[in-house]
């Protein structure tokens with residue numbers, strides 16, 4: 430699933446291709462893509478508008494328009510946005526086509542069809558409940574610590590909760606916890622400030638490196654979860670240390686990486702480097 434680094438790369442790639450462009454026509458080929466209004470109303474309201482910026486919040490893409498409204502996109506599992514010449518052959522799984530005023534088309538492709546479009550007056554109506562941006566200055570180790578206080582939920586599960594911190598998904602939660610040496614099953618409220626300092630650093634470093642590497646692309650060609658608008662794939666998957674590497678030796682200690690289910694999500698970790706032994710006081 431595209432997470433913060435993949436969405437960030439998509440936003441950056443789309444900026445020079447979309448900012449200043451006017452939308453001449455909109456065709457929604459999968460009606461359930463549009464949320465909050467009918468696909469017909471969505472198409473009518475977006476037609477004729479100029480895209481004034483491309484932005485991101487958590488895993489959401491934001492396209493502010495010249496009339497003050499915002500087109501919001503969530504790629505979910507396999508959504509991709511590509512800009513191609515209008516005459517280019519239409520690929521499988523294209524569910525929305527926007528004609529732009531320069532002979533190009535913005536096409537939305539989504540093999541699994543879980544993606545979502547919104548067209549709203551106020552983006553807060555969609556993204557208002559999101560937690561802090563993990564790469565922003567307002568996200569501090571103390572902020573992370575405070576958000577975990579009193580929580581018995583496994584730390585991995587809480588990291589996936591977009592209200593705690595925005596933008597992490599299964600890949601980067603597993604990778605960050607490995608880099609911080611924290612057991613994904615550990616009750617979040619048992620993390621000390623020192624643990625949170627390490628986790629905060631690990632989250633930031635993992636995300637920043639993944640952004641630089643163009644994100645992670647996983648899966649076969651047609652069903653690749655993520656491909657940049659320029660058509661190229663990310664390369665951070667080559668730097669994964671635990672994600673989808675069950676049975677492989679841990680890059681630090683050599684123990685086999687384990688895969689378990691946690692909150693119904695597959696979770697990958699090193700049982701030795703991420704060992705958690707509760708203190709006597711906590712287990713009594």
Ligand SMILES: [Zn+2]
Pocket residue numbers: 679680681682683684699700701702703
């Ligand atoms: Zn290890």
